Amino acid sequence: MAITVVGSVAYDSIETPAGRKDRCLGGAATYFSLAASFFTDVRVIAVVGEDFGPEQEAVFEARHIDTRGIEHTAGKSFFWEGSYLENLNEAKTHITDLNVFASFEPKIPEAYRDSEYLFLANIDPVLQRRVREQMPDVKLVAGDTMNYWIKDHRPALLEVLKGLDILLINDTEARMLAGNNNLVQAARGVLSLGPQTLIVKHGEYGATAFFSEHSFPQAKSPHHAFRAPALPLEEVVDPTGAGDSFAGGFFGYLASQRELTPAVFRRAMFYGGVMGSYACERFGTERLQQLTRKEIDDRFTVFRELTHLD
Amino acid sequence: MAITVVGSVAYDSIETPAGRKDRCLGGAATYFSLAASFFTDVRVIAVVGEDFGPEQEAVFEARHIDTRGIEHTAGKSFFWEGSYLENLNEAKTHITDLNVFASFEPKIPEAYRDSEYLFLANIDPVLQRRVREQMPDVKLVAGDTMNYWIKDHRPALLEVLKGLDILLINDTEARMLAGNNNLVQAARGVLSLGPQTLIVKHGEYGATAFFSEHSFPQAKSPHHAFRAPALPLEEVVDPTGAGDSFAGGFFGYLASQRELTPAVFRRAMFYGGVMGSYACERFGTERLQQLTRKEIDDRFTVFRELTHLD
Numbered sequence: 001m002a003i004t005v006v007g008s009v010a011y012d013s014i015e016t017p018a019g020r021k022d023r024c025l026g027g028a029a030t031y032f033s034l035a036a037s038f039f040t041d042v043r044v045i046a047v048v049g050e051d052f053g054p055e056q057e058a059v060f061e062a063r064h065i066d067t068r069g070i071e072h073t074a075g076k077s078f079f080w081e082g083s084y085l086e087n088l089n090e091a092k093t094h095i096t097d098l099n100v101f102a103s104f105e106p107k108i109p110e111a112y113r114d115s116e117y118l119f120l121a122n123i124d125p126v127l128q129r130r131v132r133e134q135m136p137d138v139k140l141v142a143g144d145t146m147n148y149w150i151k152d153h154r155p156a157l158l159e160v161l162k163g164l165d166i167l168l169i170n171d172t173e174a175r176m177l178a179g180n181n182n183l184v185q186a187a188r189g190v191l192s193l194g195p196q197t198l199i200v201k202h203g204e205y206g207a208t209a210f211f212s213e214h215s216f217p218q219a220k221s222p223h224h225a226f227r228a229p230a231l232p233l234e235e236v237v238d239p240t241g242a243g244d245s246f247a248g249g250f251f252g253y254l255a256s257q258r259e260l261t262p263a264v265f266r267r268a269m270f271y272g273g274v275m276g277s278y279a280c281e282r283f284g285t286e287r288l289q290q291l292t293r294k295e296i297d298d299r300f301t302v303f304r305e306l307t308h309l310d
Numbered sequence: 311m312a313i314t315v316v317g318s319v320a321y322d323s324i325e326t327p328a329g330r331k332d333r334c335l336g337g338a339a340t341y342f343s344l345a346a347s348f349f350t351d352v353r354v355i356a357v358v359g360e361d362f363g364p365e366q367e368a369v370f371e372a373r374h375i376d377t378r379g380i381e382h383t384a385g386k387s388f389f390w391e392g393s394y395l396e397n398l399n400e401a402k403t404h405i406t407d408l409n410v411f412a413s414f415e416p417k418i419p420e421a422y423r424d425s426e427y428l429f430l431a432n433i434d435p436v437l438q439r440r441v442r443e444q445m446p447d448v449k450l451v452a453g454d455t456m457n458y459w460i461k462d463h464r465p466a467l468l469e470v471l472k473g474l475d476i477l478l479i480n481d482t483e484a485r486m487l488a489g490n491n492n493l494v495q496a497a498r499g500v501l502s503l504g505p506q507t508l509i510v511k512h513g514e515y516g517a518t519a520f521f522s523e524h525s526f527p528q529a530k531s532p533h534h535a536f537r538a539p540a541l542p543l544e545e546v547v548d549p550t551g552a553g554d555s556f557a558g559g560f561f562g563y564l565a566s567q568r569e570l571t572p573a574v575f576r577r578a579m580f581y582g583g584v585m586g587s588y589a590c591e592r593f594g595t596e597r598l599q600q601l602t603r604k605e606i607d608d609r610f611t612v613f614r615e616l617t618h619l620d
Binding site: 017088181182183184185187202204205206208210225226227229232233234235236263266267270304306307308309310 | 512
């Protein structure tokens with residue numbers, strides 16, 4: 001089933017211990033849709049400036065991603081510059097230029113309206129909510145957010161959470177959102193704000209899914225938590241977009257399945273980890289662009305060997 | 311098969327967000343032997359002062375731990391005071407009084423000499439080496455260390471590493487020991503110093519075993535890594551001794567098995583996680599003292615459900 005994703009399509013200048021790369025194609029919606037495109041049809045809603053040309057368009061086309069919802073407007077695309085010199089787990093932001101994103105009014109193409117899955121990538125919760133309201137009939141909605149919105153735009157964010165089935169955030173964000181330092185208690189707090197399922201991303205340590213009693217109404221026994229590993233990587237070239245790629249693999253796999261059982265969610269967590277690990281292997285979206293489905297399934301097997309007793 | 315463990319038997323005063331407890335029975339050898347005693351026979355080598363009486367002795371006796379190697383001497387037992395108020399993952403040390411430990415000369419009772427397993431808990435590497443040399447015929451030797459010995463006593467520590475089969479340390483220590491920030495590269499560096507197997511403990515995120523090509527000479531295919539989770543805990547009352555309890559569960563299970571196959575190591579990692587998680591549930595060794603084998607196996611099942619796809 002098709003996923004519509006709304007979020008940033010951007011340029012990133014990135015410095016890591018492995019080197020520096022200027023103006024890579026980036027943005028949460030870009031990483032998400034590339035990762036999800038290996039599992040299902042993906043449709044993007046975003047805004048770009050005059051600096052987004054046929055070369056960038058071709059990256060989406062190569063993965064058969066529908067870009068009719070990418071609005072082209074006068075000005076420059078969203079630009080981010082950051083580095084990971086001291087800590088590969090946390091970016092230090094040098095520049096954030098919203099540019100054309102500052103006046104973004106998401107419009108949903110008619111052709112996207114039958115999407116059954118909706119992903120609200122990390123953008124202003126006011127925009128997330130506007131998109132959510134225009135797609136009231138979707139089957140499953142997931143979303144991401146960040147510390148900035150949690151701290152300074154809480155009321156708008158709380159409105160978004162009410163309309164989410166699944167929230168994907170990192171450890172610090174989960175603790176901040178719930179105002180609780182214990183992860184299990186924080187998860188329960190977040191689950192009381194709307195989502196039935198919370199995925200907490202731990203960077204190099206993987207991710208944990210916390211399920212509420214509403215996650216699987218049909219299941220015989222409750223499913224409380226599931227922990228997926230991250231792959232211990234020989235070299236993390238660039239962690240930018242790893243979280244969005246995790247979300248793309250996770251949500252893309254869910255959208256490709258007929259039934260949303262606990263077993264399907266577990267496999268989705270593994271596919272999320274697989275896509276996140278590949279994203280780190282090269283700068284920007286380079287590795288995701290060259291990936292094959294066989295490589296994805298091979299690494300899924302490695303994840304199983306890394307965690308399973310037998 | 312019996313394990314001999316050398317390390318500290320001590321008193322700890324601990325403050326955590328859950329409260330404060332003064333002069334609990336503690337020390338690495340105490341946590342290790344309590345945890346390992348659920349799997350196999352354990353024999354302790356340590357030194358205590360006049361403040362160690364029948365009440366403390368009884369804690370070991372209740373778990374059938376051999377204490378003939380605990381030397382009683384004039385003076386006070388090792389004392390540590392620390393807190394975890396800001397960060398449950400890292401203790402802040404307020405006081406370390408070596409007391410009788412300062413002049414400790416480990417002696418191995420005749421009755422311990424047929425032990426086939428040896429664990430060198432975190433003490434001065436000079437003492438670790440002295441014990442190792444007195445037990446040249448053991449089947450498997452594992453050990454722990456800490457940042458202080460890595461930084462300021464490196465030559466002595468490197469000598470110990472040459473005689474170890476398995477080293478258990480945390481993330482920061484592994485990176486410091488190898489002088490490399492990437493965990494996979496750091497693990498390879500540590501494995502080149504002696505141990506065939508490195509267990510890196512990640513606190514609340516579990517632990518990773520890195521195997522060298524010498525870990526399982528009989529195995530058909532190489533086993534590179536295995537990641538065991540930690541249990542997401544509702545309340546961490548006191549993380550003191552969690553790493554030593556992990557080591558006790560891990561090494562105790564190994565010592566209880568006839569063959570050391572990759573599958574046995576994987577299960578040992580889970581038992582390590584189980585014992586570490588129980589240790590955190592009460593202050594000091596309280597929870598380990600009251601634990602039953604059934605509770606251990608029940609939590610092993612929870613660990614499996616937390617990580618396995620099917």
